[in-house]
Amino acid sequence: METLLQSEAFRTYAICCAILALKVLFSAFYTGAQRQKSRGYINAEDARVFGKGGVEAGAVESAEVAHGLRIQRNDAENIPTFYALGLVYVLSGASPMGAFWYCWTYTIARVLHTVMYINHWQPWRAICFGIGVACQIGMAASILF
């Protein structure tokens, strides 16, 4: 454990994990806010408890909520892969420099990805996604070879 605490590569990974976790939680809040704003409830119990003035639950997500859910879905498909790859990469004896570049590039790219997604900015969103994936492929290759 002491070795891990002294490992600069692990520290980098740890800080990036915490930032990404807060980003993921932010996206959950974002979707929730869209749901309240558009009063777009799907669960009948949500409409009853949170929708004031007799809103009824719909069968399909409102456009704003669906947009928020797509952001969360993209995160759910991509970020856990980083959690695993980054950890294994760092625990396999990555150099502090390698960990620094891979982890920070990935983290910044994913934060920007959400900013771009919220603001409907293309092709910047796709570029951020691509940068994140490139980091993941680089780390996977480092582990395998």
Next chain:
Amino acid sequence: METLLQSEAFRTYAICCAILALKVLFSAFYTGAQRQKSRGYINAEDARVFGKGGVEAGAVESAEVAHGLRIQRNDAENIPTFYALGLVYVLSGASPMGAFWYCWTYTIARVLHTVMYINHWQPWRAICFGIGVACQIGMAASILF
């Protein structure tokens, strides 16, 4: 490795991970059971193989299956964040007491979240979700500061 085995904080995290994993698998079975019960297949090959008596695949998920899928989606967005945060928190030298409270509170809140979701109990479901998120923010803050 021996250090990890002797670490009480890591043991707590390990047991909570195993419980959460079984909870996630339970939700997959739950959705599958709803699909069989409502005979709500989306993939044509599923309807052919699992739907007796010439059921056809639909274009939209049945209400029961969609309900199960929302439980799984909420898990997929939230629980991997705990896997990563909890591990980093514990490996960064968390006290056994800190790990105990964060890990068990999160784990119990998420198990109850599923119970509430299945039974359509609000605002209890939202409260369980909030408690889980509070644990995650606490661990992220511990890592960052």
Next chain:
Amino acid sequence: METLLQSEAFRTYAICCAILALKVLFSAFYTGAQRQKSRGYINAEDARVFGKGGVEAGAVESAEVAHGLRIQRNDAENIPTFYALGLVYVLSGASPMGAFWYCWTYTIARVLHTVMYINHWQPWRAICFGIGVACQIGMAASILF
């Protein structure tokens, strides 16, 4: 850290993580390719930037894209659970043999699951899913007892 590098069980887990990560990324590319082929855009900005010749964004995913998204959703629900369980199992002092069988069986089952899903082969897809889940239950039981 040196102990981890020398641990055969950890090496097995690390390689399987890298393979699974590449598989997850492949599924993202697969869905993206289906989207381009079917020109099935949901975000207006995607249709504008990537859809040549005035394609408009739809309100519902095209059948091909929805099929790809179901593959990704199944991964997002199942593979992070392996990342966490496998790591904890290996760090808790798994034998090299136990790690070998659990990790490789799971990894091969999940790669085949995607092959089966893409080709609409049932009940083979369900069998692959079940084998993966059996490995996860086995690892969870090893951690708990």
